[in-house]
Amino acid sequence: MTQSVVVQVGQCGNQIGCCFWDLALREHAAVNQKGIYDEAISSFFRNVDTRVVGDGGSISKGKICSLKARAVLIDMEEGVVNEILQGPLRDVFDTKQLITDISGSGNNWAVGHRVFGSLYQDQILEKLRKSAEHCDCLQCFFIIHSMGGGTGSGLGTFLLKMLEDEFPEVYRFVTSIYPSVEYHLYPLFLIASLLMFFPRKSLFDIISKIDLMVNSGKLGTTVKPKSLVTSSSGALKTRHKKPFDAMNNIVANLLLNLTSSARFEGSLNMDLNEISMNLVPFPQLHYLVSSLTPLYTLTDVNIPPRRLDQMFSDAFSKDHQLLRADPKHSLYLACALMVRGNVQISDVRRNIERLKPSLQFVSWNQEGWKTSLCSIPPVGHSHSLLALANNTCVKPTFMELKERFMRLYTKKAHLHHYLQVEGMEESCFTEAVSSLSALIQEYNQLDATKNMPVQDLPRLSIAM
Template identity: 60%
Template sequence: MTQSVVVQVGQCGNQIGCRFWELALQEYAHFNKKRLYDDATGAFFHNVDLTSRNKGVYCSNNGVVQLLKARAVLLDMEERVISQMMKGSLRDVFDHTQVLTGMSGAGNNWAVGYMMYGLNYKDKIVEQLRKAAEQCDCLQSFFLIHSTGGGTGSGLGTRVLSLLKDEFPEVCRIVTPVFPSVNDDVVVSPYNTALALRELTENADCVLPVENQSLEDILNMQRSSRAGRRRPTMNRLIGSEYSLDARNEIVANMLLNLTSAARFDGSLNMDLNEIAMNLVPFPQMHYLVPSLSPLYTLADVGAPSKRMNQLFNNAFSRSHQLIKADPKHSLYLACSLVARGNVQVSDLRRNIDRLKPSLHFVSWNPEGWKTSLCSVPPVGHSQSLLVLANNTAVKSTFMELREQFIKLYRNKAHLHHYLQVDGMEQSLFSEAVTSLDSLIEEYHCLDVEARKLIPDAPRIKIAK
């Protein structure tokens, strides 16, 4: 039995993580009627002996009453979000030994999160990571969840990633970063994201980026599709609070599908390590485009199920992607399918053959498909499909980020806020954009070589 540890950093990372644990417990409770602690439960939870008065209790096979504890580390330099979690429905799932909080936050400054807090809290963070690892019989992977637009998520989040690489170099590091939208209210988010992206490129094994703008577009699409219907849940679609909860729900469900093979049985389960092994042909090109069907949110449980053909059509459409890209008109390096529910291998093969003519794969990997079948469907649905595509389409996201970064850096806007932090040097900005240029060039060269595309215009050079 293998186990994984989830590391949640910053407000965004902890809110998504909170929803992930809530939904994971719901799945276990729904499909494990006898509440026995088994291999599926042990993948992301360990158990401790307690009385049965707690709501989240499972009983082991020998009759000893035990309480599930999440295999998680919770970090934030503001205590509000984690404090709310510790008082809510998950209060028995975490304890103070898994939590590290500060008081002042990182002020939307990557340097404060990476340099200041990363240095001041390094020993405590490493201690918590080691404790979480020691509770695993066979540690398979770390999941890191954070945002890149603010200071704690981008700075401390990528510092933790660096520590994971140093302390556990043989353990797979899978990262879900949430990228800000173009109109993000944090004016320096392009700085934070570019600085964080360099660390993600150097230190992660596999990155599943999510864009806030894509999540908002998904919610707008769902609002429009429900506009003519009268449903009791419609009042929950109004207001920013629902929008935030629903976005977190989408990302959490993506992670539930990704980890389903580790948590439940299946006829063709995929080891989490196989994601990086099969989908990442070149070390730095480890950014995967995630898409999910159905795109269920808080209002969707119990919605009519879709046929497998429709699930495939949706999962390979831009409207169901968690990042704004165009894989169908770009080049696939590899593609993974994670299906849940009553799905047959023949269903997957038939739909792969049906879609193949419209998808462009690199010449040296024309059969670059990795499939996984988990027999347990999501709660409230009969089937689901997660697609992870290693595709050159992510280049457009990086090019847009580079353009936003250059607009700020050309005028040295807000630079002094970063340079006043001990250890932060202006050369790190140059290195960040150089890393970004190199990543864009790698994807671009594959496009040019494999599809004989016309080269892009000369790259923008960073202002001196």
């Protein structure tokens, strides 16, 4: 059985990560009601009390007697980590696997990367190695962070480089939340195995739609008063609802579905390494567009079952994308469908054949589908679907990101805050712009091959 380690960096990364662990525990508790420590639980949790291997520590109702999350928590401002340690999940995290400071990175990428990266490099490496030693077969690091601050962005990219150097054979799955305007265009994301990025504005739009449905009564009584959709009740000890709680919950649910095959049995399970192998034909083009249906896959929301075919249609509709894009009007390099619940492979194949005419794949990968069937559905649902697509529809997002960056950079706005940090040079910014421009050009090359006969296809630079 393979194991994975979750590395939570910065305020956003730790909040999303904590939500993921809360939902994962609820899910395992619903499936493994006897609380026996088994292979499913061992994929993301380790047992620290060998006396209960046979009987198992009770995991019912989220109470853990002997489980520790395979996680490393990092934040240069200790507030959120302290909240976690005072909350319901405080016993789930190993206090020896936490790294905090009190000053914070001041929303400065350079401080997080140059200052704290160097200062905490040895400590971070020690925690990572310790986590790896607790795994029988380490398969993947999940890095959760935001590019909107100093620690998550700066120290997060420093961490990525460290993982590539120290664990080159282990996959690196990055979940990144992007802000509206930033200088953070660091090219180190080229060394991730796979990256799922979520502009905060896209998540906000989805939550606004959910709120509208809740307030209009369209969901009826299906949303409970303390649902994670509408409140911050859950893993964190908080007094007031925070506007980003529901957004964090959507990302956590995506991770829950992404890791379902690693945690539970299924008739057609998909290894985490298969996702990268099948969806990333070129190392640089590892940015995935994700959609989740139903969007309300929460343990405390009861949604009437939808028709199975409708679920597949929703996964390819613009409204269900977690990125503001419409993949149907762009070019697919590959697509993975991760289905949970009582769904047959014949249902999946039938829906793929039904949808294929409306989707355009690159000529050299017309059958670029990867499917997964996990028999355990999300709690409270009959089935769910996570679609991951490598699609050129991400290009406009990168173009918009570059445009916003250049508006700041041409005016040298706020640049002195970065350049005053020792070791930070202006060439870092020009290299970042160059890397982003090259990435956009790669997608332009692919888009240019639409409707082009195979014999006329140019040789792509990304394939060299």
